[in-house]
Amino acid sequence: MSTVAEHYERHLAPIYVWMAGGAEAAVQAGGAEIDALSLPVARGAFVLDLGAGFGLHSIPLARRGARVTAIDSSAELLRTLAELSGDLPVQAVNDDLLAFQDHIAEAPSAILCMGDTITHLPAFGDVEKLVEQVSIELAPGGVFVASFRDYSVPLTGEQRFIPVRSDETRILTCFLEYEPEAVLAHDIIHERTADGWQTRVSHYRKLRLSPERLIACLQWNGFETRREAGMRGMVRVLARRL
Numbered sequence: 086m087s088t089v090a091e092h093y094e095r096h097l098a099p100i101y102v103w104m105a106g107g108a109e110a111a112v113q114a115g116g117a118e119i120d121a122l123s124l125p126v127a128r129g130a131f132v133l134d135l136g137a138g139f140g141l142h143s144i145p146l147a148r149r150g151a152r153v154t155a156i157d158s159s160a161e162l163l164r165t166l167a168e169l170s171g172d173l174p175v176q177a178v179n180d181d182l183l184a185f186q187d188h189i190a191e192a193p194s195a196i197l198c199m200g201d202t203i204t205h206l207p208a209f210g211d212v213e214k215l216v217e218q219v220s221i222e223l224a225p226g227g228v229f230v231a232s233f234r235d236y237s238v239p240l241t242g243e244q245r246f247i248p249v250r251s252d253e254t255r256i257l258t259c260f261l262e263y264e265p266e267a268v269l270a271h272d273i274i275h276e277r278t279a280d281g282w283q284t285r286v287s288h289y290r291k292l293r294l295s296p297e298r299l300i301a302c303l304q305w306n307g308f309e310t311r312r313e314a315g316m317r318g319m320v321r322v323l324a325r326r327l
């Protein structure tokens with residue numbers, strides 16, 4: 086099994102933009118999600134994007150006037166983010182998202198952890214740690230948003246084989262294997278080469294975090310919460326610091 090960082094560096098990062106449907110379409114979809122959130126983000130406001138990837142949310146936020154710090158453990162995805170964001174006020178930071186406090190000099194108006202990033206944390210204790218850190222650092226009235234896949238109810242049989250994306254040269258399928266607290270995500274990549282189709286497989290562990298468990302943790306830390314449907318079948322939890 087790979088660590089999350091190894092899985093992205095060796096397996097997913099090189100095809101991530103393709104997997105997301107291309108940079109332009111993905112950033113447009115991210116922008117639509119940002120608009121739907123109605124974040125309390127005035128022009129010039131400071132926003133943190135944790136597990137930012139190639140900037141699907143960071144770039145639209147910066148286009149709407151925010152100053153964004155985008156933290157991710159994948160150097161390759163951050164290089165793509167830097168290329169795509171150009172002169173926009175997006176600072177890319179290559180670090181673990183749990184170390185975000187080392188990279189902020191002011192209270193963020195919003196902290197995002199979108200696109201199933203929070204389930205990449207190793208254990209529920211790390212989710213608790215993140216929520217506690219967010220509750221300390223967020224500006225009063227600020228908002229924390231997490232969107233993620235709810236793996237708490239296991240898929241069974243052939244439902245566990247998830248076609249992610251395919252075209253004439255590449256097929257990406259994800260197979261889910263359930264453990265009591267986690268799910269092993271096996272990403273199977275078939276690629277057409279000059280020698281025919283080649284297959285690469287890598288897997289990593291993701292948390293089976295239920296929305297109810299995250300919401301209880303947020304409320305315990307003094308947040309008012311709202312749950313709604315997110316993009317691509319994810320659940321989205323918005324938490325406002327009272």
Ligand SMILES: C[S@@+](CC[C@H](N)C(=O)[O-])C[C@H]1O[C@@H](n2cnc3c(N)ncnc32)[C@H](O)[C@@H]1O
Nearest residue numbers: 136137138141157158159181182199200202205
């Ligand atoms: C599923 S992608 C989501 C990316 C982006 N937020 C989006 O919506 O497209 C998860 C991202 O989180 C990053 N990541 C996972 N665990 C991390 C950690 N502990 N610290 C920093 N980044 C992490 C991965 O490198 C990857 O870019």
